[in-house]
Amino acid sequence: MASRLLWASRAASYLRISVAHRGFATVLKDLKYYDSHEWVKVEGNSATVGITDHAQDHLGDVVFVELPEVGAPVTQGEGFGAVESVKATSDVNSPVTGKVVEVNEELSNSPGLVNSSPYEQGWIIKVEMSDAGQLNNLMDADKYSKFCEEEDAKH
């Protein structure tokens, strides 16, 4: 952690940029999490998917969200869309396998909802799951919080 801060602050002062650091990101208790920083809310056979507060904070201001088509298949661990933040597109991966039944059309006009409300208004897709057993591959809130801390500490 100390070496990461030293690297970042040295680079920042050399490059005359400010480096914003958040102490920690919000993690919600009743959600499940994937290791590429997507969250899923399970209600019966339906799964709502978005990216976490940790992810949106690291990506920066989201300016565009590439949404899949309704009816498209999604597979756990594979990309189904992308978010664009300033100069970068970043894949969004599905934490579950199934079929897309709804996409958040609001994101076409207001992509910033992913930043301002990552767990509520910034949801991205809803999926009809075909294999609920795969939820066992996901992290709960506590494990995900530790995962984020370890990831930030390594870099």
Add this chain to the structure above:
Amino acid sequence: MTIPQRQKLGRPLMKLIRLREWPILQQLHIEEQLLRTSSENWCIINDGTREPTIVMGVSGKPAELLEIKPVLHDQVPVIKRFTGGGTVIVDGGSIFVTFICNKDAVPDLQPYPRPIMSWSSLIYNEVFHGTGDFHLRENDYVFGNRKFGGNAQSITKGRWIHHTSFLWDYEIRNMAYLKLPSRAPEYRSARDHLEFICRMKDYISRSDFIDRTVRALGTHFSVESEELEAIQSGRSTKFSPLSRLLTAQEIESASCELESPKSLACFSSP
């Protein structure tokens, strides 16, 4: 998935492809394929591209970013690329440098846009050491407060690409095809293109820039040259790149919607 080789010194291997005046669309296709299907680290340097071409980012809208009538009249090719970022017009005066890396290729580097951007500028700090007042300004490479290098990225689960188009030289008339973007860095301060950009040729020769870039890379990676033919022979026929040339009809539709959003003429059949 094969594990990238590491040399005895601990620097990860990076394969270098050097191209000259390669068409920018083909360069983008190669890059996208290497990002998505390779497990190696790559640097691609393309010294110029033959035909003046407009290249927009993944979410670019022609009506907002381009002067449509002259673009159509002069039949300037317009490409939408797979990475984010803004719009550029590239030609023989451009130099392209691309890094494609596994997420653990650079120690202590988080695979997110800002850290990757900062890291890339450390490479170019070495390249331009003693040459001009170089720095990374917001997300652009500048000398002083004038931009000469534009950046874009794409980040997947385990890899990332950071590519740059450098204005070694440019044609003033080509800048007239581009509108002032609504989303612009603060330091631009509403300057028009010619007040905002500068030419790298005023600071360094093409060959020096490329040589210095390869040397700077060598301090972070173990660089090995690779021939393009070796990649092309192994290309997967199943991979479909996203970067594409927009049709004249698509660009015309954009113009039509801008002038008369609900006009029936916008929806006439081809």
